[in-house]
Structures are given as C-alpha cells and as structure tokens.
Amino acid sequence: MKKTRAAWSAERLEQWRLIRASGESRYIWSHGVLRWGGFMFCFSMALHQYSRYGDLFSSEGNLPFRLIFGAAIWVFVGYLYGRSQWRRNEREFAEQTRRV
Numbered sequence: 001m002k003k004t005r006a007a008w009s010a011e012r013l014e015q016w017r018l019i020r021a022s023g024e025s026r027y028i029w030s031h032g033v034l035r036w037g038g039f040m041f042c043f044s045m046a047l048h049q050y051s052r053y054g055d056l057f058s059s060e061g062n063l064p065f066r067l068i069f070g071a072a073i074w075v076f077v078g079y080l081y082g083r084s085q086w087r088r089n090e091r092e093f094a095e096q097t098r099r100v
Contacts, residue, residue, distance in 0.1 A: 008096045016093050024086055032082015033075055041074035 008016075019027055045067070046056055053060050 005092075007099070008092070013093070013096060016089060020090075020093075027086050028079060028082035032080070032085065033078035036081050037074040037078020040078070041070055044074070045070050 048066070049056050049058060
C-alpha cells in the first residue's frame with residue numbers, strides 16, 4: 001500500500017469531511033468534469049483553433065463537430081479524473097483518520 005504524501009492538517013480533514021457530505025457524484029461532476037474537464041476543453045480548443053487556423057474565433061473547417069467532439073471527450077476524461085481524485089482522497093482520508 002502506498003504511503004500518503006504528507007499528513008493532512010486538521011483544516012484539510014474537516015474540508016474533506018464537508019466535501020464527502022456532498023457526495024461522490026457531486027464531487028466528480030463539479031471538480032472533475034466542470035472544473036478540470038471544462039478548463040481542458042477550453043484550453044485545448046483554443047490551442048487547436050489558434051495553431052490550425054491562426055485565429056481563436058475562426059469558423060473554418062467543421063467547427064460544430066469539433067466543439068461537440070471535444071466536449072464529449074473532455075466530459076468523459078473529466079469524469080475519469082474526478083473519480084480517480086475521489087478515490088485517492090478517500091484512501092488518504094482513511095489513512096489519516098486511522099493515525100489520529
């Protein structure tokens with residue numbers, strides 16, 4: 001079993017207790033899909049648009065397809081990221097509370 005990176009502070013433990021109370025699904029969708037996946041979608045679309053077409057707001061090519069495809073990909077990847085973060089935090093929380 002892996003060791004945690006560092007001991008959690010009392011504030012961090014309390015913060016995770018509050019997040020846990022909201023539920024796993026809410027955490028995955030808000031932290032994984034909306035925050036991380038949303039940021040990555042915007043960043044990757046802007047980078048692709050600029051590098052390929054020289055303008056962030058160019059409608060050349062098949063823009064609607066790229067937007068829908070990119071959104072679908074980043075929702076899926078964001079969900080996986082959020083779920084992995086939830087599991088890692090749960091594992092570390094269990095280890096931290098066992099020590100206390």
